[in-house]
Amino acid sequence: MNEWSPKITAFLCNWCTYGAADLAGVSRLQYPPNFRVIRVPCSGRVSPKFILAAFRQGADGVWVSGCHPGDCHYLEGNFYARRKFALLKGLLEHIGIEPGRLHFSWISSAEATKFVEVATKVANAVGALGPAKYLIKQRAEVA
Amino acid sequence: MGTSKVLKKDEWLKVIEDLRKGYKVFVPTKEGDFHFFREYKDGIRPDLNFSNTRLSPKGLIYPQSERMFECPLSKDQEGAFILKESPKDFGPQLVVGIRPCDAYGFLIVKRNFDNPQYRDPWWVRRYESTTFVGLGCNEPCPTCFCNAAAGGPFGEEGLDLLMWDLGDEYLIKPITEKGSNLLAKVEGKEAQDGEIKEAESLKKESQKKMDFSFDITPLKNKAQLELFNEPYWEDVAFSCINCGTCTYLCPTCWCFDIQDEVYKNHCDRIRNWDSCMFPLFTLHGSGHNPREKKFQRVRQRFMHKLKYYVDKYGNGIQCSGCGRCVRYCPVNIDIRNVIGLMCG
Amino acid sequence: MIRYTEKIRERARELLGQGKVDVFIGYKKGTVPLMNQPVMIKRAEDVDQLLWDSNCCLNLANYLTKRTEKIGIVANGCNSRNIVIHILENQIKRDQLYILGIPCEGTIDHRAVLRAADNQELLGYSEDGKEFTIRGAGFEKTLKKEEFLRTNCKTCQHRNPVIYDELLGDPVPENTEVDPFSDVKGLETQPPEKKWSFFQNLISKCIRCYACRNACPLCYCPTCFVDESKPQWVGKSIDPIDTMTFHILRAYHCAGRCTDCGACERVCPVAIPMRQFTKKLNKDAKELFDWEAGLTLETRPLFDFYKTSDYNEFIY
Structure with a gap:
């Protein structure tokens, strides 16, 4: 009865x-x-700590979505974010988090259809990978 | 304490291998460039041809992280919110190839963990169920100063058996009753006068190679505040990066921190090594930190080892001269120089 | 490189004597072979402690954070880049510093040297030009420095200081032929499970002493994330996932800032090659943003500015 379906943390x-x-x-x-x-x-x-925290707590995927470049409510927050996430994604995928677990998008508040498209894409990508395997914090492995 | 025995090296290693039936055996083994104490399981190759292990064996008695208590956290579970002692293995352990400095280190730690005011139940039980088979040092390292700080390269204190490397053979000397009983069960020829003499001369030769010495009298006689307020602490501390290498590698540093960790509906109370080099070590709940500055923390480490301990226990310094902190301090803060300053 | 020693002493003596600086930060000979100690000299008569040789591996920018005096300091390529970062990040002011620049011919990997000596105890070290000699009980070996360079020095692209008040020698040729990221590229082609086990294995000996963090001049936060408790980002035990989290975040905090000086690896008591984390970040910074940290005071740090045309391909 418990068919697995992915849990995805979305920072919107x-x-x-x-x-x-x-x-x-x-x-x-x-x-x-x-x-x-x-x-x-x-x-x-x-x-980046939020994203790591999500993976540590067992998220199968993480999705961060903000405003289109140039449309940031705070003028430039998403531009800074883009730089940060480019390097973070590279690092996490380099240590073994599978490509397809971490997603980013720009979706304006008018783009309901894009939201649906991206949400579907993210859910399918994470679903195809199966349950998260790495970086999940469980009971401490200690003496 | 019975007579010493002499065994061919491979015979003795076979004995150790067979002892795995009655003990959890720990041996030094080479991983990468250094040696570590590891449980002697299939696939582990004991290597007694080493200067010393990178980490001190203190973790065998006092693990870096140890689960102390645990409890379920949902109301419908039995014993919810009531901490219970975590199950632990206190079966007999055998540590083979421990250096005399590290064995002596346990005696220093014992004064903290096993005294009339306080007995650490886990430390004591593990220590008591462990048999220490030491290996004397024919070739002390240039950073070693056990001769000055502890019982020297063939020091017997803290050991149950002591091994002498005679080339093709080991001479094994029983030191305690525990060791003697163990050795009695081992088949081997009794040590002859010639071999005992050879062992004695190895000990003398080795001691001769160690050149650092100091007189503890000034450490005893100087007032704590006098040493505390010395102007040299800032200079001693300048290069320190406040990492935990010295304290974590030290066989005699015993400080710990207790953390609660929650995983799903389960709480663990875990004890972790802590280090006086870290600012968090003394940080108060209020935000105030009495050892806010780096030099205060460095001073604390040396004052504890070389003054407070000396005053409190009247039993030498809190250091067994293993030299790990000298050798592996990333910035070469040399405790021997600090002893020199404090005694000067 | 030993030739710089005399010049450093001479200049430090003058700078301290003339009151141009209040203190001078350099290296002195350690008590263990292959080990030098950072030192702060306050009086002109003490300058003879100063030294420069192939064991000057720690990053002196680490000792500048929030200092208020006028400071003289020696700096080779990577150290000078970290000084630039310190200035950009307001940890020290440029006009507080008098920098003696050292064109650097690389420093040596003490672990490789010990391996070459079969891990026997060393009693002495000396160097002469392109060779150095190690001595122990009953043996002496002369080795070629170029064969024992630290891995970061082998691939260093900025051996000459990028900022200085005077240069103590002629600039050395830069080594532009090598690919600093060949190992990263090799790992990039591996499947995720191989990468994960590679890094798990890499940090398996970590004892959480934080020497890597503390030796790094970039790590000066008043409260490190490992010490934060509300929320607690990472557990304090040696649980492998907590240790991994620590290494990922430590590396990420150096993103766009790391100069690959190698201090982290040099100081690790259990020889973890944690530059594998930061090198990936350096590679991506170079490839995606054409960025190398600490080359100039003229641009803001990587994460402190942006271009509208920045790399966007990973975003839907």
Whole structure:
């Protein structure tokens, strides 16, 4: 009865993607139910620590989504975020987190259909990889 | 304590291998460039041709991280929120090839973990169920100063048996009753006068190679505050990067920190080694830190080892002269120089 | 490189004597062969302690953080880059510093040297030009320095200091032929499970002493993330996942800042090659942003500015 389906932590910017999710909802668009959404004020607010914390606590995937470049509510938060995430994604995939677990997108609050598309893409990508295998913190392995 | 025995090296190693039936046996083994004490399981190759292990064997009695208590955290589970002692293995252990300095180190730690005011139950039980088979040092390292700090390269204190490397053979000397009983069960010829003389001369030769010495009297006589307020501490500490290498490698550093960890509906209370080099070590809940500055922390380490311990226990310094901190300190802070300064 | 020693002493003596600097930071000979100790000289008469040889492996920028005096300091390529980063990040002011630049011919890997001596005890070390000699009980070996360079020195692309007040020798030719990232590229082609086990294995001996973190001049946060408790990002025990989390975050904090000076690897008591983490970041910074840390005071650090045209391909 317990068929596995992925748990994905989604850090969504309050000013755009979070609104897009809302719009998708009121527009009765269907999208996968695998997301645990954390509303953040800006994609720039998302610290790499948050992403690691999500993986440590067993998230099968992480998705960060913010405003399109140039549209940041705080003018430039997403530009800084983009630089950070480019290197973070490279590092995490280098140590063995599979490509396809960590996703980024720019979705404006009007783009309900893009939200649905990306959500589906993320859920499928993570689903195809199966349950997370690495970097999951369990009971401490100590003496 | 019975007579010493002499065994061919491979015979003795076979004995050790067979002892795995009654003991959890720990032996030095080479991993990469250095030696570590590891449990002697299939696939582990004991290597007694070593100067000393990179990490001191203190972790065999006092693991770096150790689960002390645990409890379930959901109300419907039995014993929820009530910490219970975690199950532990206190079966007999045998440590083979421990250097005399490290064995002496356990005696120093014992004064902290096993005294009339306080008995650490886990440390004591593990220590008591462990038999230490030492290996004397024919070739002390240039950084060693066990001759000055502890019982020397063939020191017997803290050991149950002591091995002498005579080339093709080991001379094995029983030191305690525990060791004697163990050796009695081992087949081997009794040591002859010639071999005993050879062993004695190895000991003398080895001691001669060690040139550092100091007189503990000034450490005893100087007032704590006098040493505490010496102007040299800032200079001693300048290069320190406040890492935990010295304390974690030290056979005699005993400080720990206790952390609660929650995983799902389960809580673990874990004890981890801690280091006085870390600012967090003394950080108060209020945010105040009485040892906020680097030099204060460095001073604490040396004052503890060379003054507070000396005053409190009247039994030498809290150092067994293994030389690990001298050798592996990333910035070469040499405790021998600090002893010189404090005694000067 | 030993030839710099006399010049350093001479200049430090003058700078201290003339009151141009209050203190001088350099290296002195350690009590163990292959080991030098960072030292701060306060009086002109003490300058003869100063030295420069192939064992000056720690990064002196680490000792500048938030100092207030006028400081003289020696700096080779990587140290000078870290000084630049310190200045950019407001940890020290440029006009507080008098930098004696050292064109660097590389430093030696003490572990490789010990291996060459079959891990026998060393009693003495000396060097002469391109060769150095180690001595122990009953043996003496003369080795070629170029064969024993630290791995980061072998692939170093910035051996000459990028910032200095005077240069103590002619610039050395830069080594632009080598690929500093060949090992990273090799690992990149591996499947995730191989990468994970590679890194798990890499850190398996870690004792969480934080020597790598503390030897790094980039790590000066008043409270490190490992010490934060609300929330606690990483557990304190030697649980392998906690240790891995520590190494990932430590490395990531150096993203766009690491100069590959190798101090972290040099100081590790259990010889973990943790540069494998930071090198990946350096490679990506170079490839994606054409960025190498600490080359100039003119640009802000990598994560402190952006271009609208930045790499965007990984974002939907």
